[in-house]
Amino acid sequence: MPEDLADVLHQLIVTTRILANEEVLDAFGHVSVRHPRDRNRYFIPRHRAPELAEASDLIEMNLDSEPVRPTQFRLYSERVIHGEIYKARPDVNAVVHHHAHAVLPYAISGRELVPVFHLGAVIGSKVPFWDQRDEFGDTNMLVVKPEEGASLARALGGNWMVLMRRHGATVAGADLRQLAFRTVFGCHNAKLQSQAMAHGGRVDQLSPGEQKITEAGQLGPTPIERAWDYWVRHVEKAGLMPAKVAAKRKAAPAKASRAKSTSSKRKAKKR
Amino acid sequence: MPEDLADVLHQLIVTTRILANEEVLDAFGHVSVRHPRDRNRYFIPRHRAPELAEASDLIEMNLDSEPVRPTQFRLYSERVIHGEIYKARPDVNAVVHHHAHAVLPYAISGRELVPVFHLGAVIGSKVPFWDQRDEFGDTNMLVVKPEEGASLARALGGNWMVLMRRHGATVAGADLRQLAFRTVFGCHNAKLQSQAMAHGGRVDQLSPGEQKITEAGQLGPTPIERAWDYWVRHVEKAGLMPAKVAAKRKAAPAKASRAKSTSSKRKAKKR
């Protein structure tokens, strides 16, 4: 993950646009990133459709999910999902909560989501379920109270993805690029498992050994960078690349040379 | 809902474009809105594909679905659906009749459509069926006679969505934005329920308590505005934003400042 704060926040917006463009996020859902230099804070957009969020919409939160500075912006009611996971999991630096149609059938049917192809290994060895109703009874089905967020974080445990019954999923990452990779291929895995189940017979899955070795391999820098560059190109083609970047680049060319994103470099060269 | 008539009619066109862009409407189907100041009248486009309808195509109808002023335009043969529901339901101010592929499988299989995820709560606690054949025998399957419309309105009863066997669905709203929200997420709920059923086992659904609390929450202004802004952005990107608005704005800037649509404001600023 970049160390420069502006670069991190830009990457947060790019990640969000990727997940919107890859049919993970729609009008709802949200992505956050832990502050690169203060582990007790994180950034998340103000309340709006994630695809529409700009860098100027990002709010700095403490881990109780309260804004560090007063703001007049409306906030996501479910931001405790992010704060409580950052509290419980020091190894997590990026979180997305989504309602992707690929995974929702599992949240409804209760069928276990398992890695069925090599890229699906990145969902981890287990994807637990969480049912808000178990602990909190009939609610508005949103994770708004700190204790609801903490309960979800407990269900996640040491895993990287949790299915929320009749609601959606929450995915965690060591950084934003890993998060994007796990989330998109988690959705592909879910779709493919559903289609294989429709064949009517037994559904194969990765052996525990395959899952472990393959997860480690796919989460290395090479596959993630390759997929990231591909998704960025598609975000650019969809006209979704955050406009602010170009402005920043023009104003501060020295900064651009530090950017980790090869796709941004490519773009910069073209101009 | 806006109180200004021009704003209401513009919102009707925008709602229609949203529902076309979100794959609810195709060549067929229609959306109407009750007159904001005369509860015995409503507006609906002349006979044409809803995506193609402009503000200049809107016809003012009385609740018997007859044009208030003589018109040479061809009218939708099924407009009694709208008039009869406005008669029966004073709390309804907007109606859409559609044949979305997401819900038609239920109209064919007869499987009950139930809320299976939080956003699906907005279809209400029950989605009744109506079969034109029960009362009227073999017909051309269009709801053209006042008594056919009245029969459909009775089947709808106090609910917000009714499935029409071998035909489609009709959805009602307290206003146009609520109508768009209920219709789109009703379609998402239907798709997800079909996919969860294909997993072959039990399909979970919201408890009655969850449905009630969640419906109330999701129909508040915040979720609806967030989704509306997102859909409007996509309508703009698809080149479907009604052209007339810009013209009106230029001619009457004072009016623009009263517009409720944040997306329209955004657009106005850009120009």
Added chain:
Amino acid sequence: MPEDLADVLHQLIVTTRILANEEVLDAFGHVSVRHPRDRNRYFIPRHRAPELAEASDLIEMNLDSEPVRPTQFRLYSERVIHGEIYKARPDVNAVVHHHAHAVLPYAISGRELVPVFHLGAVIGSKVPFWDQRDEFGDTNMLVVKPEEGASLARALGGNWMVLMRRHGATVAGADLRQLAFRTVFGCHNAKLQSQAMAHGGRVDQLSPGEQKITEAGQLGPTPIERAWDYWVRHVEKAGLMPAKVAAKRKAAPAKASRAKSTSSKRKAKKR
């Protein structure tokens, strides 16, 4: 159908583009129209992907599917499908042979395709199957010999659509617009029936009386014109509207005023 030959040929190209844009045709398949003034001839493009065919690619054929004038163009090997149906069915003036993914599952599973919603009534009361293997044994699975085309025409009989086992479908129309309407909504019906069957229970279908009355109603000029205008708009947005039209219009404005296509009129006004 227009009476002017140039208008008919233009409409043939537009119909083809509509069917390509509506996911009926891909690299393969073809559309033809009977000569408006000589019932023993028909027009069909030279051998190329139908979406790419221009008016200048159209070849005039006799009903034995031989070119009326010598041509150096390669011809569709399966053109006898068209000629033999025109021979057998004086009421047919337009034919399409396609491999749409919506209907192919029926050609593979052998499940009967039945009208399951009102617009599906236009497939007719029966969609027969034809298996080339029954009469001709192992072949290259193309309908290339006159006797193969005649066999298919016999299987079609007095119906309007025939499913070809392990191959595709052939659809007939009284004119090109009716053909487009029947073909597109036949595909929608097929998709919806598949989805309803996946619900696992009984699948409803139109009663014989409903089918007959509804077919007659939907094949009237009003629904067909409404759908046509909608599809033309989408063809225009996809950049697929045949370029030649504009040129012709400019050269001969008098002719344009005779055109039946409202969408063409609309286009003409805009320029």
Added chain:
Amino acid sequence: MPEDLADVLHQLIVTTRILANEEVLDAFGHVSVRHPRDRNRYFIPRHRAPELAEASDLIEMNLDSEPVRPTQFRLYSERVIHGEIYKARPDVNAVVHHHAHAVLPYAISGRELVPVFHLGAVIGSKVPFWDQRDEFGDTNMLVVKPEEGASLARALGGNWMVLMRRHGATVAGADLRQLAFRTVFGCHNAKLQSQAMAHGGRVDQLSPGEQKITEAGQLGPTPIERAWDYWVRHVEKAGLMPAKVAAKRKAAPAKASRAKSTSSKRKAKKR
């Protein structure tokens, strides 16, 4: 296949863009071609998403999949798939490894993929399975060692497509255009077979005689050229046509006249 090296390499990039545009390749997968004048060498892009690969990214390999000239580019870890198949199969001159969602359900469910419609005949009379686990136990599921590539090539045997359990597929061709044709229609066949199986009953398939005769027919120059021109048009419309071509054409018009691609000719004429 063109004999001129530059033309072959351009066709490799075009084939790759076609397969990306037709939803066969995404961030992963790769296409290669044997050197047209040195049967012990082949070309494959450096490590990057195939859709993003340019002619300048192509690396010349020997059949042990080592670069003929030193390179600082990162290489595909799975390039032995290509080298080992070229070693084992003198009749193969083009290879693609992919994870298309159309075929992965078979790699997961273990259901046999069979030709179910005429165009599907090109997958050949048998599509064998290969499970890396059988011979190599728990691995990172990538085909990286020469012996893993050789094992896969043995599983392919004399066939043209092999399904890799929990991973994807590899397809071979006598040339690049045949490869594209077999790969795309192999995916269509897979989708259609899945949909036909979902109808719940028996699934028809081509008889051995039909498969053999039809495969021979479809792999002739006529169907392949027709489909190629169609896919190229769609690649052009998607803005994916490799930019280098135009430059080369302008610099060397004499070469352009030798090009086999009719679509390129068409493009050249328009300019």
